[in-house]
Amino acid sequence: MTASDASLDAPLDIAELEEELEIAEARQSPWRMTVVRLFRHRLFRWGLFLFGIIIIAGVLAPLLTDISPNKISMRAKFETPSLEHLFGTDNFGRSLWSRTLWGAQLSLIIGSSVVVLNAIFGTLLGAVSGYFRRLDNPLMRMNDALMAFPAILLAIAVTAVLGPSTINVILALSVVYIPRTARIVRSSVIVLRELEYVQAAIAAGAGHSRILLRHILPNALAPLIVQLSFLFAYAVLAEATLSFLGLGAVPPTPTWGNIMAEGRQYMVEAPWIISIPGVALMITVMGLNLLGDGLRDVLDPRLRIQQ
Amino acid sequence: MTGIIVRRLLGALPVLLLVSLITFGLLRLIPGDPSAVIGGPSATAEQLEQIRINLGLNEPLPMQLVHWYAGLFQGDLGRSLLLGQPVVKATFERLPVTLGLAFYALIITLIVGLLSGIIAALRQNTWIDQLSMMTAMLGISVPNFFLGLLGIIFFAVKLGWLPTGGYVPFSEDPWQWFRSVTMPAISLAMLQMGLLARITRSTMLEVLRQDYIRTARAKGLPGRQVVLKHALANALIPITTIIGIIVSLLISGSVVIEMLFSIPGIGQLLTQAVLNRDYPMVQGGLLLTTVFLVLVNIFVDILYAFLDPRVRYDSK
Numbered sequence A: 001m002t003a004s005d006a007s008l009d010a011p012l013d014i015a016e017l018e019e020e021l022e023i024a025e026a027r028q029s030p031w032r033m034t035v036v037r038l039f040r041h042r043l044f045r046w047g048l049f050l051f052g053i054i055i056i057a058g059v060l061a062p063l064l065t066d067i068s069p070n071k072i073s074m075r076a077k078f079e080t081p082s083l084e085h086l087f088g089t090d091n092f093g094r095s096l097w098s099r100t101l102w103g104a105q106l107s108l109i110i111g112s113s114v115v116v117l118n119a120i121f122g123t124l125l126g127a128v129s130g131y132f133r134r135l136d137n138p139l140m141r142m143n144d145a146l147m148a149f150p151a152i153l154l155a156i157a158v159t160a161v162l163g164p165s166t167i168n169v170i171l172a173l174s175v176v177y178i179p180r181t182a183r184i185v186r187s188s189v190i191v192l193r194e195l196e197y198v199q200a201a202i203a204a205g206a207g208h209s210r211i212l213l214r215h216i217l218p219n220a221l222a223p224l225i226v227q228l229s230f231l232f233a234y235a236v237l238a239e240a241t242l243s244f245l246g247l248g249a250v251p252p253t254p255t256w257g258n259i260m261a262e263g264r265q266y267m268v269e270a271p272w273i274i275s276i277p278g279v280a281l282m283i284t285v286m287g288l289n290l291l292g293d294g295l296r297d298v299l300d301p302r303l304r305i306q307q
Numbered sequence B: 001m002t003g004i005i006v007r008r009l010l011g012a013l014p015v016l017l018l019v020s021l022i023t024f025g026l027l028r029l030i031p032g033d034p035s036a037v038i039g040g041p042s043a044t045a046e047q048l049e050q051i052r053i054n055l056g057l058n059e060p061l062p063m064q065l066v067h068w069y070a071g072l073f074q075g076d077l078g079r080s081l082l083l084g085q086p087v088v089k090a091t092f093e094r095l096p097v098t099l100g101l102a103f104y105a106l107i108i109t110l111i112v113g114l115l116s117g118i119i120a121a122l123r124q125n126t127w128i129d130q131l132s133m134m135t136a137m138l139g140i141s142v143p144n145f146f147l148g149l150l151g152i153i154f155f156a157v158k159l160g161w162l163p164t165g166g167y168v169p170f171s172e173d174p175w176q177w178f179r180s181v182t183m184p185a186i187s188l189a190m191l192q193m194g195l196l197a198r199i200t201r202s203t204m205l206e207v208l209r210q211d212y213i214r215t216a217r218a219k220g221l222p223g224r225q226v227v228l229k230h231a232l233a234n235a236l237i238p239i240t241t242i243i244g245i246i247v248s249l250l251i252s253g254s255v256v257i258e259m260l261f262s263i264p265g266i267g268q269l270l271t272q273a274v275l276n277r278d279y280p281m282v283q284g285g286l287l288l289t290t291v292f293l294v295l296v297n298i299f300v301d302i303l304y305a306f307l308d309p310r311v312r313y314d315s316k
Helices: A003-009 A014-029 A030-040 A042-059 A096-131 A133-148 A152-162 A164-191 A196-203 A207-245 A255-267 A272-299 B001-027 B034-039 B045-055 B061-073 B085-120 B127-141 B143-157 B174-208 B213-220 B223-240 B243-260 B264-275 B279-307 B309-314
Strands: none
Touching: A014 B061, A030 A042, A030 A272, A042 A096, A042 A272, A096 A133, A096 A164, A096 A207, A096 B127, A133 A164, A133 B279, A152 A196, A152 B001, A152 B243, A152 B264, A152 B279, A164 A207, A164 B034, A207 A255, A207 A272, A207 B001, A207 B243, A207 B264, A255 B143, A272 B127, A272 B143, A272 B174, B001 B061, B001 B174, B001 B279, B034 B045, B085 B127, B085 B174, B085 B223, B085 B243, B085 B264, B085 B279, B143 B174, B143 B243, B174 B223, B174 B243, B213 B223, B223 B279, B243 B264, B243 B279, B264 B279
């Protein structure tokens, strides 16, 4: 007798219905279960909200403002935020609304580029050194050496060598963070490599690439995703630091760090020039940190911080 | 114990070798002709040749490498183009300034981070816990230079409590030193405080769930003794391992903080060097700072082995 037959001649049994729901839920793909659990995580929702603001600002920047971020208007210098100038203007009368929005876009581009490069090369390096024991030692020694440098100092030195530009900042931050990502992938691969189902795949005659791609890497994904969400935050913060120091994208490119560096001279009379990009930066980093915490709680419960 | 110390020191050798090799390679990665970049567009052919001779770039690569290591072993990393003084001397002159600042920030980090983490764990899921974890989240999300800028506006300009920047050496006037580095140290420490509070809280929660804590409580030990002697002592062991990371983050963070508050430390030295294309200084400063951090990490490792007997027995 099926469940629907039963409901025809018996009164509704709530407990039975709930059980059915649970089974239906369990039949859904594990991905959907994960998404459901993520949305039940309060801090994850906050992270999504905060980072969502920045994504909307960055993606819709061309629609939300029709003023060029570099349009100088000496008659409208140091306007306080008002309906006419939403975020006020700076020492050249440039619209901070426009500059902050375009800055969001640049931060997102740099952050996501660093994340993508890390996902590709960090995974590649980590998987190869975790799986092939012969390569492990030389690759990881190199990794250790790169990780020994203080992050910002290495990024500064690399941009010094390559010259300041958006692409070079992306490259420098990738050089700094890829070893850290590789280390995380490697440690999961080392554990997974020894598990029985992998041994079974080897016994069944699967080749190295099949074992790595189909059996090992999908299971190493959780810690990688968590790492990448925190990495996005570090990259945005590091980029802002570099451009604040004058080592990032060349002014007048509207990056948050550049706006703050230029606004620093006028921070007492016109505090909004530094505060608006500063707060935007904080919202981005906090949003990403909350997303990372949520992902870790759901995907990788062993590393839970919020218990 | 001596065995562990020797082994850790030897284990660091390959890393140090690679670090010095990477630093050497960095100058050679400059696209095009480094001497043209250093000399600028107005440099004549003779000036460019002179720069090449000064930096040893006219020699074949293997000879450059030999000279680099020969110099390293004699403690000679070349001359700063900007300051005209030896790189090693310039670095060691500025190092105490950065270390003083970092040490001050480390002390604040340890006190505030550990205390708020422990209290949050003991009062789990109360408003105290939520408040301290929200503050920690804020701490790891605020860029340190933004915090510094806000601090200058409020505490220096509006209230006039602290100077807007500048530096007074400790040996000259300890009180003025304290005043000049307090705001930089707090801005610098914020990130690490947040990190440490979060890690302390989760480690403490883990330890507090262990059976031996229940046993200690069950046999009637006073709560304070359970927390301090049984829980905290064991929670501190994994926490020591992140001190190396904290010091590395402090040195990284001091770069922008030193620029912001005009503190003449390593960070300012290196940023000026980068902005003025003073490559030998960048190279040498980066190498010396990294070697220092490697040594800090070895020290932390040894401390860890000293605190946790299991590590000692395992590595025998």
